[in-house]
Amino acid sequence: MASTLPNSMTLRALPGQNGETRYFVSGEVQVEAGAGIGAGVLLRANPGCRIQIGRGVCIGMGSVLHACGGSLIVEAGATLGMGVLVIGQGTIGKNACIGSETTLLNCSVLSQAVIPPGSLLGDPTYGFDLHIQAEPSPATGEMAPATRPEPVPPSSPVANVEKQTQEKSGSAKTKTRKLNGIPGHSELDRLLGKIYPYRQVLSSGDGRL
């Protein structure tokens, strides 16, 4: 939650003002039925990664979702505002609401969480500032309820997000790291890549991230 940009400045840059209704998909992207995706949205999954858009998800126009280093999952009913930028891996929980012009870098969002517009989450370069902001949460929590009706203090999503990502990927990540560190594993991966060039796209990627 580092910066809030004036909306008028960013609205002008959005595409889709001239009747354009398409969105763009690249890589392994699964969009479940009932998801509403705005014009000019870019969904891009790097090789070996995937994007999963759940049922009833709403993504505002001009948003960019770019999965790299793992899977990016938007769970059912989540709403992403206009021009949201999501990069890296993570999970956006059920019915979460991400305000417009928000940037999420390699972080997860709890279900039912509300992220105010123009937030910046998970940026390692802003980590120190975030940490300072997050620690005296009672102080910011007192200020916040007046402007934001949700019961969750505004700084807690960030803290919870970090905790959640650590907990969720804790077991899976240690296992992945274990497998990646095995002597000969990377060599085998390269060999398989040569034998089966489209293997990564074909496999669902479950448990192999």
Added chain:
Amino acid sequence: MSTSLGLIQTRSFPVIVRIADAMTKSAGVTLIGFEKISGGYCTAIVRGGIADVRIAIEEGIELARQFEQEEISSLVIPRPLPNLEVVLPISSKLSQLAQNRGYSRLSNLAVGLLETRGFPAMVGAADTMLKTADVQLAAYETIGDGLCTAIIRGTVANVAIAIDAGMYEAERIGELNAVAVIPRPLDELEQALPVASCFVAQPVTLPVTLPQVQEQEVQRRDAAVERIPVYLEPPETP
């Protein structure tokens, strides 16, 4: 025999086999075999000209570092004395005579190695590998420290897929230690790898039928000798 000697040691069987493969392909060295002392220590032994051995050992060390092996130890002896060769298993003739085995039916196939810490994980992984792709489990090898290696053979695509599947199964059951795939092993590497007796075809035992043939010939010759004087005498006397 005044060839140089090269040794390199790591703590994993697939890694040392992979290193031996790279060494035999990098320079004109002969792989003598693997010396497996317990505790997971495996040593590959190569012989050849001093230049070839130096190249091969350097190549081996580089590869071992790539595999993040902490404990690498290596040695190059330009001219080992004959006494050393007689006592230690570093001479090629001795090891070949000691093995003295038949022709393996699994030659000219890619090799896959999967090493686990603990026996159940290896058995589970071997079962999965056999069920995943068209591969044969050639043998298994234990090197101490709880490390055991399943060795599979098959075409390279089958071996790669089998190892990939076996890897996850081994990790699920126990602890995976190392994997390696060698698409096209050289003959001497194949000879150095263990093969279960069921895959070794013994040479055809010809000498068993030979004595009978000889006996028949002897009988025929005796019969001919008896007849010859009877028919040949009359024409010679007039």
